[in-house]
Structure formats: structure tokens, C-alpha cells
Amino acid sequence: MKKLLPASVVNQVAKSRAQEAEERQGYKPGRKQMKDIKEAVTDELIPKAFSIFRDTRVWIDPVNRWLLIDTTSAAKAEEVLALLSKSIDSFPLQPVQVPQSPAAAMTCWLAADEAPAGFTIDQDTELRATGDSRAAIRYVRQSIEAAEVRKHIDEGKQCTRLAMTWRDRISFVLTEALTLKRIAPLDVRLKRHRSCIIIEARPQQIKQHMTLASQRALQRAHARIDAIHASLGSFELLCSGTLSQRMMTCGKPNCRCATDPGARHGPYYQWVRMRAGKPSQRYVSEQQAVILHQAIENYRQVKKLLREWEENTERLIDAVQPPQP
Numbered sequence: 520m521k522k523l524l525p526a527s528v529v530n531q532v533a534k535s536r537a538q539e540a541e542e543r544q545g546y547k548p549g550r551k552q553m554k555d556i557k558e559a560v561t562d563e564l565i566p567k568a569f570s571i572f573r574d575t576r577v578w579i580d581p582v583n584r585w586l587l588i589d590t591t592s593a594a595k596a597e598e599v600l601a602l603l604s605k606s607i608d609s610f611p612l613q614p615v616q617v618p619q620s621p622a623a624a625m626t627c628w629l630a631a632d633e634a635p636a637g638f639t640i641d642q643d644t645e646l647r648a649t650g651d652s653r654a655a656i657r658y659v660r661q662s663i664e665a666a667e668v669r670k671h672i673d674e675g676k677q678c679t680r681l682a683m684t685w686r687d688r689i690s691f692v693l694t695e696a697l698t699l700k701r702i703a704p705l706d707v708r709l710k711r712h713r714s715c716i717i718i719e720a721r722p723q724q725i726k727q728h729m730t731l732a733s734q735r736a737l738q739r740a741h742a743r744i745d746a747i748h749a750s751l752g753s754f755e756l757l758c759s760g761t762l763s764q765r766m767m768t769c770g771k772p773n774c775r776c777a778t779d780p781g782a783r784h785g786p787y788y789q790w791v792r793m794r795a796g797k798p799s800q801r802y803v804s805e806q807q808a809v810i811l812h813q814a815i816e817n818y819r820q821v822k823k824l825l826r827e828w829e830e831n832t833e834r835l836i837d838a839v840q841p842p843q844p
């Protein structure tokens with residue numbers, strides 16, 4: 520919250536107070552007295568001043584240990600961090616460390632005309648001279664000839680802003696300060712998950728909510744889902760239930776099985792499963808049991824994969840901004 524108290528208002532009120540003081544004491548207030556008057560006026564007016572509320576959203580991911588601030592202004596980020604350290608006793612934070620400066624990495628991608636896996640280079644870019652001149656060349660919605668780019672790079676320019684798209688889904692501009700700007704989801708259906716997820720293009724709602732880190736987490740989720748798809752394709756037999764092998768007595772009083780447990784008949788293979796909410800059982804032959812055993816084992820694995828599929832889908836959902844209050 521910020522109080523809106525213009526200096527001109529303080530000065531105006533202080534001026535009339537100074538006049539009152541002059542009439543009272545017979546001489547003009549000096550510099551010291553004027554300063555006191557201004558301070559008194561400020562204290563008096565602050566409670567009446569308009570308040571401006573500012574909303575800076577913060578996303579804390581305790582699992583992957585990320586703190587994301589929805590701003591590209593260092594001052595606002597500092598404000599948030601100061602507030603956090605005031606409110607939470609121990610909140611150790613470290614800025615993101617990267618092995619290569621963003622400018623060097625972006626220059627490298629641009630020169631090679633190749634982005635890291637999963638990313639594509641878009642048309643907006645800025646190249647800046649590294650010397651004192653900081654002369655900049657900007658390309659907006661204009662593709663750049665590779666030869667032209669190399670010429671600028673050879674002249675010592677570095678890429679300071681680069682528009683990119685991740686997996687044809689989310690476009691953004693990466694800057695030399697490692698901030699992400701103009702984050703916008705593209706209006707695409709996610710490949711291979713046609714039935715479940717549609718990301719709509721609502722760039723005003725989903726802004727700077729992702730860092731490279733959360734994008735990496737997303738990438739992992741997508742990769743896991745792809746792997747699950749591949750695994751699921753390898754199953755042919757599938758049965759729920761349990762299979763048990765048992766020896767049985769026939770019930771005839773003069774049969775040996777009635778007195779000797781070792782003489783019981785079998786083995787018999789019993790298959791129990793739920794059907795319409797009720798357990799149902801049937802006996803199967805030994806040959807059938809071999810197939811069934813594999814099918815039941817498959818069922819367990821498929822269920823495990825489905826649970827993982829759900830968990831990773833939830834990660835994709837979590838990556839999108841929740842509704843605003």
C-alpha cells in the first residue's frame with residue numbers, strides 16, 4: 520500500500536501554517552522551523568491521504584524450492600522480499616544462478632539458429648553492442664537472416680532480448696536480466712492429450728507466472744506423460760482381480776482327502792474380481808491361469824501408470840494461473 524500525498528499539497532498547507540506562525544511570533548519562520556512545520560503537516564495529512572493498493576503476486580513452490588514474483592521490476596521484487604522477510608522468521612533465498620549469462624546463451628542460440636530442446640526462436644529480438652555505446656538493433660516481427668545476425672555478433676553485439684516459444688504452447692521474451700516478459704499461452708490444444716487439456720489464449724490472465732524453472736518442471740511432466748503413453752502401448756492383456764491357487768476336498772466321506780490334507784485335489788485356480796460392485800469368482804485351468812496371472816500383473820502396472828499420469832496432469836494444471844479472487 521502506498522500513500523498518495525503530493526508535495527505540492529504539503530507545501531500549500533505548510534505555507535499557510537508558516538503565515539500563522541509569522542503573525543503569532545512576529546517574524547518569518549527560519550529554515551529549521553519551516554522543516555518542522557512541513558513534518559507536522561505531513562504527519563497530519565498522511566491519515567487523510569489516498570491510499571494506492573498494489574498487487575504483486577508471488578508464487579512459492581515449496582516442493583521444488585522456487586519463489587516467483589510476478590514483476591520484472593527489481594524494486595517491486597525487493598519490496599516483496601522485504602515484506603516476506605518481515606513476515607516469516609526464516610526464509611532463506613538465493614537468486615537463480617546460471618552457468619552462462621543469459622546474453623551469452625541467447626547470442627549462442629541465435630548464432631546457431633538453434634534453441635535448446637523444446638524451444639523455438641521467434642522473430643522479435645534485440646542485439647546490443649557491449650561497449651559504452653550500447654547501440655541496439657531491434658527486430659520486431661521480422662525474421663532475421665542468419666548471415667546478418669552473424670555479422671552483428673562478429674562486430675561484438677550480444678543478444679539482449681529474445682522472443683521464444685516453448686513446445687508451440689507458450690511464447691515469451693527472455694531478457695539479459697533473466698526475466699521473462701510477455702508470457703502468453705498460444706491457442707493450441709496440447710498434442711496427444713486431446714481429450715483433457717485445452718489452453719486458451721488469455722494472455723492478460725496468464726502473464727509472468729513462469730520462470731525457466733517452472734518450465735523445466737513442465738517439460739519433465741510432459742516427458743513423463745509421453746513415457747507413460749509409450750508404456751501403455753506395450754500392454755496387451757488386462758484383467759482386474761486376484762488369482763489364487765488352492766487344493767480342495769471333494770466332500771465324499773470315503774475319499775482320502777477327507778482325512779489326509781496331502782491328498783486333497785487340485786490345484787484349482789480361483790479368480791476373484793469385482794463385477795458391478797460385487798465380488799464374482801470363477802475357476803480357471805492351469806493354462807488359463809498362466810495368461811490370467813500376466814493380465815492381472817499388467818492391470819496393476821497400468822493402474823500405477825494411470826496414477827502417475829494423473830499426477831503429471833495435475834502439474835500441468837498447477838502451472839496455469841488459478842482464478843483470481
Ligand SMILES: [Zn+2]
Nearest residue numbers: 768769774776
Ligand atoms: Zn476327495
